[in-house]
Amino acid sequence: MNGRRAKGEKVPKTTLLVAGQNLLTQWAKEIGVHTDGSLTIMRYSSGNRIDSNRCMEILGNHDVILTTYSEIMRSYPKNDPPITCQSPEEKEEWWKTQYETQRGVLHQMLFQRVVLDEAQSIKNHTSRTSIACRALMAEHKWALSGTPILNNVAELYPYFKFLNVPHTGSFRIFKKNYCDPSDRDNTDRLLARLSQFMLRRTHSDEMFGAPILKLPRADQATHWCDFNSIERNIYDIVQARFAKNVNTLAKNQGLEKGYSNVLVMLLRLRQLTAHVLMLQYVMKDLLEREDIEKIREVVREAAAKSNPGSKYTIIAIRKQLDHLAAEEKKKAANQAAQGQNETLAEHNIIIEDEAEEEPEEEPEEEPEDEDGFTPSQFSSANQKTRQMQSGKNFGKKFDFKPYINSLTVGDSWEKAKKAATCGSCGKEPNIPHITSCKHLYCQTCVEELVMRGAEAGSLNGTCEQCDQVFHYSHPCDADGGEVDGYSAPETRSSMRNRKEKERFRPEREDIKEDWLSLGAGGTVLPSAKTIAIKAQVLNWTTENPKVKIIIYTQFLPMIRILAKAFQEEGWQSEQYHGKQSFPARDKAIANFADNPQVRVLLATLRCGGLGLNLAMASRVIIIDPWWNNASEQQAFCRVFRIGQTEPTFMTRFCVKDTVDQRLMDMQKRKKAEIDAVMDDNGKSTAKLSIKELVRLFGNLDEEGGGQNNFIVVDNPDPRGSFRADRDDEGYAADI
Structure with a gap:
C-alpha cells in the first residue's frame, strides 16, 4: 500500500x-x-x-x-x-x-x-x-x-x-x-x-457525505481605482507614445521581430497603473519635450484648481472597500443558502463594476454624504465607518512638481529639447511656448497665430497641430530649473552600457533613492493604487488589530515604494523577493509569522505566490493583474489552505480604462477555456458507452468523412x- x-x-x-x-x-x-x-x-x-x-x-x-x-x-x-x-x-x-x-x-x-x-x-x-x-x-x-x-x-x-x-x-x-x-x-x-x-x-x-477539507470561508473582490488628472494624463501620453512606437516597429521590421519590444512596452503600461514612479527611466528615455510640457501644464492646472489628491479621500475609499466586502459576503451567503456547491474560484464572484452591482438610490429620499454614499449603505454595522481615521500623512498630498522638474535636467532633457520642433515652422523652438492645447511653438510663431486669429475676428489663435482654438500660451521653462539636491538618474541605455554583461529584466529595475524621496519632507508620492492599499490595510487592522496581510506585486520597485509608505505610516513589514538570498527569505517568513508587530509581507508573485505555507496570514492584496487568473488564485491559496483558522479575503486592485481592464478580460477568456476541460459541468466520462469511447479514441466515423480520427502513436x-x-x-x- x-x-x-x-x-x-x-x-x-x-x-x-x-x-x-x-x-x-x-x-x-x-x-x-x-x-x-x-x-x-x-x-x-x-x-x-x-x-x-x-x-x-x-x-x-x-x-x-x-x-x-x-x-x-x-x-x-x-x-x-x-x-x-x-x-x-x-x-x-x-x-x-x-x-x-x-x-x-x-x-x-x-x-x-x-x-x-x-x-x-x-x-x-x-x-x-x-x-x-x-x-x-x-x-x-x-x-x-x-x-x-x-x-x-x-x-x-x-x-x-x-x-x-x-x-x-x-x-x-x-x-x-x-x-x-x-x-x-x-x-x-x-x-x-x-x-x-x-x-x-x-x-x-466530499467523502462519505462530509467535506474532505474544512476551512473557514474565503471571499475575494476587485476594486476599480480612478487615476487623478496627472496620473491619467501621464498614462495617456505614454500609451500614445507606445502606440506610435508599435506602429513604427510594424512598418520597419514587423511585429513578430519586435515581439520583445512590444512586450516590454506593455509591461511599462502595467507598471504605470501601479505607480508613476516606476517609469523613471522610461520617462527619461521615451518622453519628448512636448510630452514633458503637457504634463507640466496639467500639474499647473491641477495645482490651481485644488489638490488632485483630494478626490482620493482615504476615508471614502475605506467606505467603498467595506461596502464591496459586505456585498461580496452577502452574495456568497445567499449562494450557500441556496445549496450551491462551488469550488473556490467559482465561489468568489469578482465585482467587475461597483456601479452595476449597487442599487440606484433616489437622491430626494437618500441624500448622499460628501463622499457620495447614502445613509442606508452605512447604517447599523457599517455606522462605524463614519468615525474612520485616515491614518498618517501618506496619500494626503499629491505634489508631482518636483518629479516633473527632475525630468528637465541631465543629458536626456538636452536631447529632448534638440529633438523638439515648432508646430508651425518645424524647426527647434526659439523661446518655446506651450499652448493651452499642449502643443509647442516658437514665441514668434505663436504670436503670429494669435494675430491671424485677431484678423479673423477672434480673440485667440488656432493651433495648427490640432485645429483647436487655444485660449492662452506661456513660456515652457517658466517653472523649470534644477531640483535642489537632485542628480539626474542615468537612462536605461546608460545602465545597459554600464552593465552590458548583465541581462536586462525590466521587472527587476530598481528606483534611485533620490527619486523615491523627492516629495515634500522626503515623503514618497502616492498613487491611485497605493492610496487604495492604505485604505484596505486600515480597514483590516481596524477590524482585527492582529491581522496579518500579504501584498503581492510583479515589480520590485513597487515593494520599495510600499515599504517606504508603510514606514511613513508606522507599519512594520517584511519583504520576500528574488533579489534576496534563500536564508534571507526564510528569515523574513519566520519574522512575519512570529513577530506580532509585523503585519504586512510584501512579496513578488513569482517568488511568494507558489508553494509556501503562509496560513499565519488571512488577508491578501493583488496589486497588478497577472496574465491569467490561475496564478492569482495560487497566490491566494498561500493563506487559504490547511492550517488556516480565520476567514480569508483577497482584494484585487485595478485601474479603470487602462491595460488592467484588458488583462482582466484576457483572464476571463482563458478561464472559460480551462474550465471547459478542468470542469466537465456535470458530465461524467464514466457514463460514456463503450461505443462512444471507441468513437472518441478509435477510428470509427459512422457519419463519414474520416478527417477527425484519433491519431495513434506508440x-x-x-x-x-x-x-x-x-x-x-x-x-x-x-x-
Whole structure:
C-alpha cells in the first residue's frame, strides 16, 4: 500500500522529489512530520552535491532525494551540435552519443518514483526545464499542481509526455487529437483521457457525505481605482507614445521581430497603473519635450484648481472597500443558502463594476454624504465607518512638481529639447511656448497665430497641430530649473552600457533613492493604487488589530515604494523577493509569522505566490493583474489552505480604462477555456458507452468523412534508457 519495495526485491527504492529551491526546506519538514523518521533523506542541490565516483550508489541508498528544477536542468546535456553536423541524421547520431556520455547522475538513475511539485514549471514544452524533467526515468511518476493549466489546454502536453500517457506522440499530434477546434469530440476525448490519470480535488469535494477539507470561508473582490488628472494624463501620453512606437516597429521590421519590444512596452503600461514612479527611466528615455510640457501644464492646472489628491479621500475609499466586502459576503451567503456547491474560484464572484452591482438610490429620499454614499449603505454595522481615521500623512498630498522638474535636467532633457520642433515652422523652438492645447511653438510663431486669429475676428489663435482654438500660451521653462539636491538618474541605455554583461529584466529595475524621496519632507508620492492599499490595510487592522496581510506585486520597485509608505505610516513589514538570498527569505517568513508587530509581507508573485505555507496570514492584496487568473488564485491559496483558522479575503486592485481592464478580460477568456476541460459541468466520462469511447479514441466515423480520427502513436519505453523524440530535442525545425 505504501509503495515501498519488499525485502530483497531488486527494484529501485529512491523517490526523487523536484521542487523550487525555496520549498525544499518545507518539504523536508513535512516529510519529518508525516513519517515515522525511518526514511533517509538527502538534499541534492547547489552547495549539497556529491563529488564521488560512486555517486549513483550513494544516491540510490537514500529513500528520498530533494532537488530543484535547476538541478534537473543542469543534469541534462545541452543539445548544441557542432557546425560539422549538417544533415538531420548526423545531428541525431551526435545527440545520441552526447546524451549517453554527458548526462548527469539524475538522468542516469532509474528511480522508484519521481514527484514534481508545482509541476506547472514544465508547462512550456520547448523549455530546457520541461525537456529535462521529461527525460527522468522512473517506475512511477507524479505531477502535483494546483494550477496545471495557466493559459490554454495545449499546456497539458508536457504532463502527458512526463507521465507517459499512451499514444501522446509529438506536440503536433497532441494538438490534432485534443486541441483541434474543428473536431467536435476534442473536449470529450480530453476529459476521458484525463479521467484515467488525473486525480483532482477541490475545496468542495466530499467523502462519505462530509467535506474532505474544512476551512473557514474565503471571499475575494476587485476594486476599480480612478487615476487623478496627472496620473491619467501621464498614462495617456505614454500609451500614445507606445502606440506610435508599435506602429513604427510594424512598418520597419514587423511585429513578430519586435515581439520583445512590444512586450516590454506593455509591461511599462502595467507598471504605470501601479505607480508613476516606476517609469523613471522610461520617462527619461521615451518622453519628448512636448510630452514633458503637457504634463507640466496639467500639474499647473491641477495645482490651481485644488489638490488632485483630494478626490482620493482615504476615508471614502475605506467606505467603498467595506461596502464591496459586505456585498461580496452577502452574495456568497445567499449562494450557500441556496445549496450551491462551488469550488473556490467559482465561489468568489469578482465585482467587475461597483456601479452595476449597487442599487440606484433616489437622491430626494437618500441624500448622499460628501463622499457620495447614502445613509442606508452605512447604517447599523457599517455606522462605524463614519468615525474612520485616515491614518498618517501618506496619500494626503499629491505634489508631482518636483518629479516633473527632475525630468528637465541631465543629458536626456538636452536631447529632448534638440529633438523638439515648432508646430508651425518645424524647426527647434526659439523661446518655446506651450499652448493651452499642449502643443509647442516658437514665441514668434505663436504670436503670429494669435494675430491671424485677431484678423479673423477672434480673440485667440488656432493651433495648427490640432485645429483647436487655444485660449492662452506661456513660456515652457517658466517653472523649470534644477531640483535642489537632485542628480539626474542615468537612462536605461546608460545602465545597459554600464552593465552590458548583465541581462536586462525590466521587472527587476530598481528606483534611485533620490527619486523615491523627492516629495515634500522626503515623503514618497502616492498613487491611485497605493492610496487604495492604505485604505484596505486600515480597514483590516481596524477590524482585527492582529491581522496579518500579504501584498503581492510583479515589480520590485513597487515593494520599495510600499515599504517606504508603510514606514511613513508606522507599519512594520517584511519583504520576500528574488533579489534576496534563500536564508534571507526564510528569515523574513519566520519574522512575519512570529513577530506580532509585523503585519504586512510584501512579496513578488513569482517568488511568494507558489508553494509556501503562509496560513499565519488571512488577508491578501493583488496589486497588478497577472496574465491569467490561475496564478492569482495560487497566490491566494498561500493563506487559504490547511492550517488556516480565520476567514480569508483577497482584494484585487485595478485601474479603470487602462491595460488592467484588458488583462482582466484576457483572464476571463482563458478561464472559460480551462474550465471547459478542468470542469466537465456535470458530465461524467464514466457514463460514456463503450461505443462512444471507441468513437472518441478509435477510428470509427459512422457519419463519414474520416478527417477527425484519433491519431495513434506508440510511446517509447522510458525506463532503462531515454529515447527522446525530435520535438523534445529542440531541433525539429532543422529536420
